[in-house]
Amino acid sequence: MRSAFLFVLLTSLTACAQEALSEKPVIIVGVASPANESRAIFQADWERDQMVRDINNQSTHDKKSPAKVQAVALHGNTLEEVGEEARSQDCSYIVLTTASENIGVAGYDSAPGVPNPMKPAPDTSPGAAMVLGVKYSISRTGEPGPVSHGSILAPGMGDGFGQSAIQGAFRDVATRIFNEVRRQKPVH
Numbered sequence: 001m002r003s004a005f006l007f008v009l010l011t012s013l014t015a016c017a018q019e020a021l022s023e024k025p026v027i028i029v030g031v032a033s034p035a036n037e038s039r040a041i042f043q044a045d046w047e048r049d050q051m052v053r054d055i056n057n058q059s060t061h062d063k064k065s066p067a068k069v070q071a072v073a074l075h076g077n078t079l080e081e082v083g084e085e086a087r088s089q090d091c092s093y094i095v096l097t098t099a100s101e102n103i104g105v106a107g108y109d110s111a112p113g114v115p116n117p118m119k120p121a122p123d124t125s126p127g128a129a130m131v132l133g134v135k136y137s138i139s140r141t142g143e144p145g146p147v148s149h150g151s152i153l154a155p156g157m158g159d160g161f162g163q164s165a166i167q168g169a170f171r172d173v174a175t176r177i178f179n180e181v182r183r184q185k186p187v188h
Helices: 002-022 044-061 079-088 163-182
Strands: 026-031 035-037 068-073 093-100 131-140 146-155
Touching (some): 131 163, 146 163
Parallel strands (some): 035 093
């Protein structure tokens, strides 16, 4: 009788411990609507919502991450426009994205008006290949500087950028954001 009681007690304690371990901290990421500085045509809010969905789907299927990443949509595309909304939704991080054709290897780091040898001059000849870059930055809510940034390139056609290339670039950005944020520690 005593051994049965001990067995039940140990089993329930083990189950409670496993349940407590399975609850991961949540990192809430606010995703702003992409800014469009390119000739590509896309619906910014739709692309933002797709990135939110992609990040949340990846988080649902990720068993190895030390934290659960939860993305939420923010309305606006600059830190000033989305800052208050991000704080009200308890976002630890804010993601900004920009679609641009003028992107080089280090193009995101260059200051306006300062020449950057890594950023090629755009080739406007008729046979030039177009490349759409989707730049992203991840900032802590309430802090001005990014904790991470990068870009994804999508090739264009002679007459513009196909929707599949644009959507693929934003999907790749969502994967990068998820991978970078999941390594961060919750800020709260």
